[in-house]
Amino acid sequence: MPLYLPHFNLQNYNTLASPVCAAFFTSIKDEDELHAAIKFAKEKELPLLVLGGGSNIVLHEDFPGLVLHIQLMGRELVRADKDFYYVKAAAGESWSSFVDYCLDEGFYGLENLSLIPGSVGAAPIQNIGAYGVELKDVFSELTALDVKTGLSITFTPESCQFGYRDSVFKNEMLDRFVITSVTFKLEKQPNLKLQYPALQAALADYGPQEITPELVSEVVCEIRRSKLPDPKQIPNVGSFFKNPIVSAKKLTELQKNYPDIVSYPVDSRHVKLAAGWLIDRAGWKGRELDAAVHAQQALVLTNPHRLKAAVVLGLAAAIKEAILQKFGVVLEQEPRNYP
Numbered sequence: 104m105p106l107y108l109p110h111f112n113l114q115n116y117n118t119l120a121s122p123v124c125a126a127f128f129t130s131i132k133d134e135d136e137l138h139a140a141i142k143f144a145k146e147k148e149l150p151l152l153v154l155g156g157g158s159n160i161v162l163h164e165d166f167p168g169l170v171l172h173i174q175l176m177g178r179e180l181v182r183a184d185k186d187f188y189y190v191k192a193a194a195g196e197s198w199s200s201f202v203d204y205c206l207d208e209g210f211y212g213l214e215n216l217s218l219i220p221g222s223v224g225a226a227p228i229q230n231i232g233a234y235g236v237e238l239k240d241v242f243s244e245l246t247a248l249d250v251k252t253g254l255s256i257t258f259t260p261e262s263c264q265f266g267y268r269d270s271v272f273k274n275e276m277l278d279r280f281v282i283t284s285v286t287f288k289l290e291k292q293p294n295l296k297l298q299y300p301a302l303q304a305a306l307a308d309y310g311p312q313e314i315t316p317e318l319v320s321e322v323v324c325e326i327r328r329s330k331l332p333d334p335k336q337i338p339n340v341g342s343f344f345k346n347p348i349v350s351a352k353k354l355t356e357l358q359k360n361y362p363d364i365v366s367y368p369v370d371s372r373h374v375k376l377a378a379g380w381l382i383d384r385a386g387w388k389g390r391e392l393d394a395a396v397h398a399q400q401a402l403v404l405t406n407p408h409r410l411k412a413a414v415v416l417g418l419a420a421a422i423k424e425a426i427l428q429k430f431g432v433v434l435e436q437e438p439r440n441y442p
């Protein structure tokens with residue numbers, strides 16, 4: 104029987120360190136506890152917040168419902184075929200520790216995704232990505248509990264509808280499922296993805312024989328530590344905005360005034376702009392009000408004084424408006440607001 108803690112302070116459970124309270128909080132260590140907690144919330148008509156590491160949420164006010172802190176643990180090699188290992192991890196496992204475990208075991212493909220904070224269960228929600236690899240590239244299937252029916256469902260890659268920092272769980276199936284485990288399809292032989300410019304630059308002095316998955320992971324960790332604030336020191340939720348996708352025509356217009364604008368092709372008619380570049384060029388990099396724009400990476404907003412995350416939303420709104428006025432580009436927030 105899970106314990107329901109009332110008026111629970113969430114400051115240590117979100118990496119923005121927002122000092123807000125949940126009406127109730129409970130830890131979920133097995134599926135029976137999950138069923139019981141969902142029943143409790145239904146009986147009391149409480150909204151649910153499924154919480155992993157709290158590294159992609161903005162808790163700007165008290166949450167008037169039940170927080171389910173997912174602590175389901177376990178990982179196992181479930182099968183192998185000629186080229187791949189299929190490795191299953193429970194939703195509460197730390198993503199970063201799971202990547203390290205896979206490298207140690209010789210299950211390859213996660214190295215570019217090293218050191219991303221948070222849990223395994225949250226990784227499919229926004230199809231986490233970094234340094235040219237996304238979760239969808241290594242995904243086999245996931246299991247999730249349907250909050251409405253209480254049934255456990257398996258999702259294939261197709262049914263997850265993965266997109267750029269997006270999935271079905273942020274759209275049609277928003278708040279409908281609690282992910283309980285994820286199975287990955289990992290390579291038996293290293294198949295390195297080294298096209299990302301920052302990675303190429305960092306590996307330029309190594310010979311091809313020297314570049315191993317372990318080295319790629321180390322280099323990714325080094326780059327990340329040099330650019331990104333550690334949430335334990337400076338509270339943040341990583342990139343606050345997605346990189347906007349615009350038409351190639353819009354890029355041509357922007358290039359007239361900003362010939363050095365940073366963009367990457369998406370398809371024959373669309374490009375992705377670097378939101379960090381737009382924010383920097385609009386003069387916001389390093390600015391500090393109650394919240395701040397990180398000096399090494401303008402896409403990261405921080406909460407150095409550990410205030411309510413409403414101050415970060417205020418800064419984000421001012422930046423969005425400035426980018427719209429200056430470039431005519433709409434920025435979309437990446438982390439989700441609660442309540």
Ligand code: FAD
Binds near residue numbers: 157221224333
């Ligand atoms: P939470 O913040 O706890 O939850 C995020 C969302 O997922 C919420 O809506 C929550 O309800 C839902 N959720 C969580 N667990 C479950 C579950 N089991 N079932 C159903 N729903 C669930 N992201 C990237 O993509 N790439 C990066 O490189 C990256 N770098 C980051 C660097 C820093 C310093 C920080 C702070 C964040 C970074 N992020 C990055 C964002 C974040 O780490 C990821 O989105 C991560 O997957 C969030 O995991 P979490 O467990 O903390 O999720």
Ligand code: NAP
Binds near residue numbers: 300342346377400
């Ligand atoms: P960066 O290397 O400074 O590059 C800036 C942006 O340009 C990135 O956001 C990246 O988009 C894009 N980009 C660079 N090279 C690209 C290429 N060859 N093809 C397509 N797009 C390219 O980025 P960074 O801030 O240091 O982050 C490094 C990686 O970690 C990125 O993949 C980033 O997404 C990820 N990251 C994510 C978060 C988060 O919270 N979501 C936080 C920190 C880092 P993409 O974002 O699409 O890769």
